[in-house]
Amino acid sequence: MILAIETSCDDTCAAVLAPDGLTALSNVVHTQTEHLRYGGVVPEVASRAHLERMDGVVAAALAEAGVGFGDIERVAVTVRPGLIGALLVGVSAAKGIAYARRLPLVPVNHLEGHVAAAYLARPDLEPPFVALIASGGHTALYHVARDRSMELLGETLDDAAGEALDKGARMLGLGFPGGPAISKAARTGDVAKYSFPVGLKDKKNLDFSFSGLKTSLLYKLKKMEPGEARGEVPDLAAGYEAAVVEALVRKLLRAAEARRAPSVVVAGGVAANALLRRTLEEKCHRRGLDLIVPPPELCTDNAAMIGAAAVRSRVLDFPDYLSVTARSV
Numbered sequence: 001m002i003l004a005i006e007t008s009c010d011d012t013c014a015a016v017l018a019p020d021g022l023t024a025l026s027n028v029v030h031t032q033t034e035h036l037r038y039g040g041v042v043p044e045v046a047s048r049a050h051l052e053r054m055d056g057v058v059a060a061a062l063a064e065a066g067v068g069f070g071d072i073e074r075v076a077v078t079v080r081p082g083l084i085g086a087l088l089v090g091v092s093a094a095k096g097i098a099y100a101r102r103l104p105l106v107p108v109n110h111l112e113g114h115v116a117a118a119y120l121a122r123p124d125l126e127p128p129f130v131a132l133i134a135s136g137g138h139t140a141l142y143h144v145a146r147d148r149s150m151e152l153l154g155e156t157l158d159d160a161a162g163e164a165l166d167k168g169a170r171m172l173g174l175g176f177p178g179g180p181a182i183s184k185a186a187r188t189g190d191v192a193k194y195s196f197p198v199g200l201k202d203k204k205n206l207d208f209s210f211s212g213l214k215t216s217l218l219y220k221l222k223k224m225e226p227g228e229a230r231g232e233v234p235d236l237a238a239g240y241e242a243a244v245v246e247a248l249v250r251k252l253l254r255a256a257e258a259r260r261a262p263s264v265v266v267a268g269g270v271a272a273n274a275l276l277r278r279t280l281e282e283k284c285h286r287r288g289l290d291l292i293v294p295p296p297e298l299c300t301d302n303a304a305m306i307g308a309a310a311v312r313s314r315v316l317d318f319p320d321y322l323s324v325t326a327r328s329v
């Protein structure tokens with residue numbers, strides 16, 4: 001069995017997987033609510049909350065899987081990228097658990113973890129495919145080759161897609177996290193009422209940019225009379241959400257075409273977005289592309305995806321991992 005630990009941002013996560021890394025026996029996520037009143041993740045608060053929750057979350061993951069520490073054969077942990085203090089808590093816990101039982105340790109890249117969620121969702125999935133990872137911290141396009149090696153095709157030049165949604169929601173006076181809040185507000189909105197720029201739309205590259213979109217919303221709000229904005233929130237949210245979705249869909253399909261990939265994978269918290277899912281289902285179907293979007297609980301940060309990535313990552317035998325440490329980038 002694999003015990004996997006993930007603490008790169010504000011979710012304290014542990015999971016137990018079968019040795020093949022394709023079956024999660026448990027997948028426990030404790031989402032820190034401490035950040036809600038700040039409207040964003042406070043790194044130092046996150047580190048301390050991970051420290052407080054880690055033991056309980058690991059115990060819950062073992063209990064839910066019906067196993068004990070004695071059944072664990074290797075420990076996988078996210079080592080990068082993420083909030084450095086938050087990562088350090090998970091890395092220290094994983095090293096401690098592995099060292100005490102003389103187990104091997106597998107350091108995992110968080111983004112490779114998001115991609116590996118696709119193998120949990122579709123155990124028979126075989127590369128090649130292109131993958132879009134869109135979360136609060138990252139927006140990146142990868143090509144996964146037949147030998148499972150990953151190549152970065154493009155990424156955001158400024159904000160991540162989720163971050164753009166979070167910041168847009170904040171400007172509109174909606175809640176945090178902004179993605180679900182914007183979607184909800186957009187449901188009754190008229191998507192055509194306001195036009196928002198789609199970053200790098202006509203550039204041939206596979207990069208993203210959301211700063212122009214954010215500025216556009218800011219100026220639209222500034223031009224409004226006091227009190228006027230409230231009534232416009234659904235229309236503004238609908239236009240804003242559509243611009244984020246269009247940027248993601250455009251570049252993902254362009255990547256699939258450039259690499260002649262038969263399948264596309266979408267993961268990360270933003271993959272929970274209903275408009276994104278709907279749009280991609282329709283466009284991929286028309287192009288004969290196989291679309292894999294893991295269920296929401298495997299798209300947002302979790303440890304099962306880290307365990308799934310671990311079977312494809314380098315294993316460090318006891319005690320070679322004592323010098324392993326976290327990295328923010």
Ligand code: KG4
Pocket residue numbers: 009134135136137138161162163165166177178179180183268269270271272273274299300301
């Ligand atoms: O992957 P994730 O849980 O954590 C990070 O690694 O960042 O992603 C969180 C991001 C947030 O920005 C949140 O607003 C966005 O995912 N998100 C959504 C939805 N649910 C979460 N964005 C759009 N639509 C959603 N339904």
Ligand code: ZN
Pocket residue numbers: 110114135268269300301
């Ligand atoms: Zn993530």
